[in-house]
Amino acid sequence: MSRQAAGLKAWIIQRLSAVYIVLFGSYLAIQLVFAPPASQAEFVAWVAAPLVALGLLLYIPLLLLHAWVGIRDVLIDYIKPYELRVGVLSFFALLLLGSGVWAIQAVLVARAMLSGPGITG
Amino acid sequence: MKIRVYRFNPERDTKPRMQSFEVATRPGMMLREALLDIRALDESFGFRHSCGEGVCGSDGMNVNGVNCLACITPLADLTEPVEVRPLPGRPVIRDLIVDMSQFYLQYKAVQPYLIRKEPLPEQEIPQTPAERDRLDGLYECILCGCCSTACPSFWWNPDKFHGPAALLQAWRFLADSRDQATDERLDALDGPYKLFRCHSIMNCVAVCPKELNPTKAIGHIKELMLEKAV
Incomplete structure (x- = not known):
């Protein structure tokens, strides 16, 4: 994160991402609690629906950015030794990046399954 | 007792x-x-x-x-x-x-005085009643240090985070119509530490003996920074 992104930008990223996370997160929670998919095939079809897939593809990076700013804040507050802080920051950066790549490929695979020859098993 | x-x-x-x-x-x-x-x-x-x-x-x-x-x-x-x-x-x-030295160093760091770029006039610089009203709730601070020493962010980073008392004064001069160093003041406050260590815990508001609101002042600084950035 650049020096400029360290203060105001990080703060605004956290605030704006929070708005989307609350809105889309509420939609996900309501959908999964009140109309849960009956089978994996139904779940994949729901995830692959264009609007839901688009929403998820936006939700995943914003959630990760929000988490990154929050984790960074906690580590800046509590971890003083430079090497340890860089180490822990790197660990969380890789963890979040890995989770993001995995989650995005899951949505893309669902899209591919829906547009492919059909779901089996 | x-x-x-x-x-x-x-x-x-x-x-x-x-x-x-x-x-x-x-x-x-x-x-x-x-x-x-x-x-x-x-x-x-x-x-x-x-x-x-x-x-x-x-x-x-x-x-x-x-x-x-x-x-x-x-x-x-x-x-x-x-x-x-x-x-x-x-x-x-x-x-x-x-020892309140660090508290005063943070106060000093926000340049708690009017900065003018134009030559100083012979007489006082007038303000409208509305401009003067903006200083209410800010100038009353007596620098007792109750707020900053109640702030967890100040406990963790007293050398880098300005703390609520100094930031209240930073806003007091940013809000002053007679001050002409808004951009310089905002530039000096950016970065992860000086202003943005505030997580709105609001211990400062709870303990201020003068019933001032540093969290609100810090929010105003962030809003002004955003306004100047976009």
């Missing part, structure tokens, strides 16, 4: 201790008077005080876990036993006297 006070003399003691005193209370008695009675019993007991009416900001201390000014804290409002400790997070010089 039973009052337990923090005792520590770094030149003599290896660790701090709490010492109990029984103080005879009088109607309307403030904590400062009780501490003066304690000092009459033990003249080695140290605490700062001066005006006795909540103006000088000298006798900030932590009473039953809450920062306050002893001179305007009625004993009748306190639960026994009253535990009196120094302001948290600051190095103790002796008993309730703490």
